[in-house]
Amino acid sequence: MKPVPLLLLLSSVLLSSHPRPAAGRPSSFPGWLDGTSRLQTQQVDDVLLRAATEGAASDLVGDHLLRLLQRRDPDRLHLLLPEVDGAEEEEDEALRTAEQLLKRSEEPPLSIDLTFHLLRNMIQMAKMESQREQAQLNRKVLDEVGK
Amino acid sequence: MRVMERTFRQQLFFLLLCLSVLKGDCRYIENNDISKDELFSLLSSDLRREIPELLMYRRPLRCLDMVAVEGQFTFTAETPQLSCAAFFMAEPNELITVEFDSVDVDCSGGDFVTMFDGWVMKGEKFPSSQDHPLPLYERYVNYCDSGAARKSMRSSQNVAMVFFRVHGAGSSFALTVRKHVNPFPCNVISQSPEGSYTMVTPQQHRNCSFSIIYPVAIDISEFSLGHHSNFPKRSLPGCAESGDYVQLLGGSGIDTSKLLPITDLCISFTGPTHMKIGCDNTVVRMVSSGRFVSRVSFSYRPLDSQELQTIKLNNVEDFCFNN
Numbered sequence: 001m002k003p004v005p006l007l008l009l010l011s012s013v014l015l016s017s018h019p020r021p022a023a024g025r026p027s028s029f030p031g032w033l034d035g036t037s038r039l040q041t042q043q044v045d046d047v048l049l050r051a052a053t054e055g056a057a058s059d060l061v062g063d064h065l066l067r068l069l070q071r072r073d074p075d076r077l078h079l080l081l082p083e084v085d086g087a088e089e090e091e092d093e094a095l096r097t098a099e100q101l102l103k104r105s106e107e108p109p110l111s112i113d114l115t116f117h118l119l120r121n122m123i124q125m126a127k128m129e130s131q132r133e134q135a136q137l138n139r140k141v142l143d144e145v146g147k
Numbered sequence: 148m149r150v151m152e153r154t155f156r157q158q159l160f161f162l163l164l165c166l167s168v169l170k171g172d173c174r175y176i177e178n179n180d181i182s183k184d185e186l187f188s189l190l191s192s193d194l195r196r197e198i199p200e201l202l203m204y205r206r207p208l209r210c211l212d213m214v215a216v217e218g219q220f221t222f223t224a225e226t227p228q229l230s231c232a233a234f235f236m237a238e239p240n241e242l243i244t245v246e247f248d249s250v251d252v253d254c255s256g257g258d259f260v261t262m263f264d265g266w267v268m269k270g271e272k273f274p275s276s277q278d279h280p281l282p283l284y285e286r287y288v289n290y291c292d293s294g295a296a297r298k299s300m301r302s303s304q305n306v307a308m309v310f311f312r313v314h315g316a317g318s319s320f321a322l323t324v325r326k327h328v329n330p331f332p333c334n335v336i337s338q339s340p341e342g343s344y345t346m347v348t349p350q351q352h353r354n355c356s357f358s359i360i361y362p363v364a365i366d367i368s369e370f371s372l373g374h375h376s377n378f379p380k381r382s383l384p385g386c387a388e389s390g391d392y393v394q395l396l397g398g399s400g401i402d403t404s405k406l407l408p409i410t411d412l413c414i415s416f417t418g419p420t421h422m423k424i425g426c427d428n429t430v431v432r433m434v435s436s437g438r439f440v441s442r443v444s445f446s447y448r449p450l451d452s453q454e455l456q457t458i459k460l461n462n463v464e465d466f467c468f469n470n
Contacts, residue, residue, distance in 0.1 A: 003155045110310045116427045126215035
């Protein structure tokens with residue numbers, strides 16, 4: 001095999017595989033939305049935009065949604081009126097999934113009211129458990145080695 | 148034939164050498180993603196350690212629990228438990244992988260088992276949304292929403308947690324927790340009230356923090372911003388304009404964006420800086436523009452009760468630090 005074309009190929013591969021510094025992952029819609037084939041992402045975008053601008057959620061959630069939409073398609077941000085596209089029922093379904101998405105983004109589902117004192121104690125106990133377990137593991141390994 | 152092979156190999160090595168020299172910055176690993184691109188996954192040596200069954204640590208999980216060890220943890224509900232959380236913690240340079248082994252809960256009845264990439268306490272998230280690489284909805288993995296689709300989660304820092312709610316007695320689930328080494332830790336919660344640490348940010352536009360959830364006397368021994376040749380010596384801008392600086396924050400929550408700044412450091416120095424901070428949570432946060440490689444070294448020890456008293460008495464403002 002000729003070395004020169006191989007070298008060219010190799011150099012192009014190495015140069016192209018330069019990893020881009022990742023400041024954040026590209027936003028992708030949650031997997032469960034893609035399952036329903038009827039759902040148009042365009043409609044969900046419209047519904048989300050409508051919900052965000054109508055102030056159905058808190059400011060924080062609205063910002064979050066706007067950021068999400070901005071990343072997906074910056075042009076649509078200027079659309080304040082949703083397009084009446086498709087059947088009524090499809091829009092209702094989009095509205096329902098958008099509500100679910102809003103609820104998800106308002107997490108946490110739970111927040112434990114731990115004081116720092118309690119948290120510190122729990123960490124101490126967990127560390128002791130970890131050290132005990134490491135000692136046990138070491139003993140088992142040494143027993144095996146000794147056999 | 149052999150001569151031809153040898154010269155080909157020599158050419159290959161020479162080419163590789165030239166490429167790495169021309170790249171120049173290859174000594175700083177730029178890609179800080181732990182989940183690699185496909186090409187690098189072939190070359191990376193991140194082999195998941197398979198723990199043999201005999202050595203796997205097992206114990207039951209409690210409704211409120213803290214776990215710092217690898218193993219398998221099973222929660223069985225004897226009575227309905229409506230708000231439970233298990234916190235996971237690892238060493239500063241480790242990441243945690245939590246995996247659902249078997250989940251037997253009544254999703255339609257309002258049960259859920261949700262993994263979270265970080266900690267939530269009193270409504271505050273660590274790391275804050277500004278400091279975490281993922282958007283908020285990607286940090287939650289709910290078994291009831293995703294089902295078989297996503298069964299495991301790898302954290303982006305040394306802490307993770309699982310929230311769960313079970314209504315029916317007899318519902319149970321099992322989790323496997325594993326730890327992996329993280330070459331560039333960012334966002335760390337310290338396990339102990341004393342120690343020392345060096346935080347390095349690679350050339351990336353991201354902000355990293357180190358949280359010490361104790362009142363400590365902190366001693367910043369070294370702080371350098373990238374290459375001295377790159378740093379403009381003449382202008383000494385204020386910290387916000389320089390783009391790369393170290394913040395010292397304090398307060399009583401775990402969300403670093405809600406803590407109050409105690410001081411900013413934006414000029415490289417090598418002399419020590421001592422501070423006694425009586426806050427419940429002390430955070431060293433490095434803000435990086437991505438132009439330089441910065442590092443800060445510090446050590447900390449817990450304050451005893453007398454020092455804490457002195458701080459409280461000396462303070463004019465209702466704030467928890469003292470120079």
